[in-house]
Amino acid sequence: MKDSTISFYDELSEExxxxxDDWYQTVLQQGQILDQFICSPRVQFDNKSKTLLDASCGIGTQAIGLARLGYNVTATDISPQSVARGVKEAEKAGVAIHFGVADFRTLQEDVEGEFSIVLSAxxxxxxxxxxExxxxxxxxxxxxLSExxxxxVTIRDYDHHVQQKERATIPRVFDDGKRVVFQVWDWSNDYKTYTVNHFILIESEGKWNTSVQRTTYRALLRDEFSQILSAAGFDNIDWHMPADSGYYQPIVTARKGKPTTVR
Known part of the structure; x- marks a missing residue:
């Protein structure tokens, strides 16, 4: 993960x-959808402790919604500015969340304790x-994760995006046409990575103000990620598509099994 990723989210944090359309309504909806998914027969998870680490919390989109539903949430992100805003938004929402700055790759060092759920959405x-x-x-x-x-983990449907070689998202228009949000994707030659150009256009007093941020993603295919999860020690790796989960992106779930006893 490069410094450009941190800059991307630091710059985007206030916007x-x-x-x-309505961020706080999205917070409530995503919290409800994820809670229902966690408790569903499809996942079959005994969720009594409700301790959850949101390892890519951003400004709190999932963390706040889940905290409102009784989860004991610790929320971390690589972007200090996003975490700072998350603290403010949690205070506004009246929920207690322990926030911190942490990198996916060093969670064991950066975050204390174990959790019944680790989330990255x-x-x-x-x-x-x-x-690597x-x-x-x-x-x-x-x-x-506890035993x-x-x-x-939720990601874009890269199996579909790579096959279709999509170059942009469909513009979303809000506020009676005065706010437009879309992305332009610049793919690498091998379609393994792409650079996102993220546009927010806002009309004010007859003039359009444009905000643009750039960052790079890997087009992570489902089989690739499943193999990496398995190698890391996870089992019961399952993919759940939006039509089944109700969430807007594909979800992969996996479990931390019992330690293997060497005889």
Missing amino acids: YHLIF DNAIPHLLTD DLAAACRNMHAK GGLLI
Whole structure:
């Protein structure tokens, strides 16, 4: 993960809510959807302790919604500015969340304790561009789970995006046409990575103000990620598509099994 990723989210932190029609309503909806998913027969998870580490919390989009539903949430992110805003938003929402700055690859050092659930939502993991960095992140997420704990990661449907070779997202128009949000994707020649140009256009007094941030992602295919998770020690690795989970991105779940006894 490069410094450009930190800069991308630091710069976006004060505007992040503008990506959504109503950010706080999204907070509530995503919290409900994820809670229902965790408690569903599909996942089969005994969620009595409700201790959760959100390892890519941003400004709190998932963490706040889950804290409102009774989860004991620790929330970390690589972007200090996003974490700072997350603290403010949690205070506004009246929920107690322990926030901190941490890197996926060093969670074991940066975050104290173990959790029944480790979450990374909103396509954060694919900022890690190499197998080595992904493996380090998965090992660290594994280390932060208690025995039998549940990993939840959501990413874009890269199997579809690579096949379709998509170049941009469909513009989303809010505020009666006065706010437009979209992305332009510049793919590498081998379609293994792409640079996102993230645009927010806002009309004010007849003039359009444009905000643009850039960052790079890996087009992480499902089989690739499953293999990396397995190598990190996870088992019961399952993919859940939006039509089944109700969440807007594909979700992968995995478990931290019991330690193997050497005889």
